[in-house]
Amino acid sequence: MAARRRRRRLKKRARRQVQGWGAVAAVVAAVWVAEHWSLVWPVLVAVLAAAVVGGVGWALLRAHRQALGQDRAWRAQEEAQARELSMAEVDALSWQEFERYVADLCRRDGCTKIVVSGKSGDLGADVVGYLADGRKLVVQVxxxxxxxxVGSQDMQKFVGTARLEHGADVALFVTTxxxxxxxxxxxALRQDxxxxxxxxxxxxxxxxxxETLIPLNGSGSGTRRRPSA
Known part of the structure; x- marks a missing residue:
């Protein structure tokens, strides 16, 4: 107990000493500032001005970032609405018409020798053709x-036939x-x-x-390039 009381007294004495030296330092600093006020006040004004400018700059930067974020969100919403408007006609197509429409999109983008199955039992190859660089394209629609x-069962069927049955270099699964x-x-990602x-x-x-859509969701780019006939 005596040792504990001694430690407490020493701690109190150390705190008083620190407080005393702190007070002395504060007095010395106040005296020095008073004697050199003509040198100190320009520094204080500069520091204050820099703080104000920095605060205003940070506020402007934050407002700018928020405005950019809101603009990006608005543009994304507008693009999504435009996509939905463009999809309205697609939604009205029958499944046979949709297959032919996908084939037309492939032709539009330079694909050649496009063939549309248009029937069941096609082993996952609703549209078959070749990309402009000669790679064979097989499309499940x-x-x-x-x-x-789209569930894993649909994807498994396509994975099992796209390359083994049809020799696809690029296997494309398109859905509405x-x-x-x-x-x-x-x-899809594992099987390219x-x-x-x-x-x-x-x-x-x-x-x-x-060609710009192929890398976006499953690479599917294949490794072989076949010359166009």
Whole structure:
């Protein structure tokens, strides 16, 4: 107990000493400032002005960033609405008409020898042709309601036939619904399938080139290049 009381006394004494020296330092600083006020006040004014300018600059920068963010959000919303408007006519197509429409988009972007199956039992090859650089393109087309998702079963069927049955260099899965399930998209990425959901299809319909869409969702770029016949 005596040792503990001794430690407490020493701590109190140390605190008093620190406080005393702090007070002395404050007095010395105040005296020095008073004696050299003509030198100190310009520095204080400069520091204050810099703080004000910095604060105003930071506020302006933050407002600028917020304005840019709002502008990007507005543009994204406008683009999404434009895609939906362009998709309205697509939604009105039958599944056979949709296959022919996808084939027309491929032709528009320079694909050659485009063939449309137009029937069931095509082993996942609804549209077949060649890209401008000679790679063979095989397209699976699924016209689903926008709220649906493409499941892993649909993707598994396409994965199993696109290259083994049809020798695809680029395997493209196109759908009118908004998304692929996580399992379906994971399978597409692992198997090098281009998964083109509604938003990307809307961009394609609006004029985006197929070659720019291929890397966006599943690479699907293939490794072989075949000369065009």
């Amino acid at each position: 699924k016209k689903y309601a926008p709220h649906r998702s 619904c908004r998304s692929f399930t996580r399992d379906a998209l994971g399978l 399938i281009v998964a083109l959901h509604r938003d990307l299809l809307g961009s394609w319909v609006k004029g985006a080139h197929l």
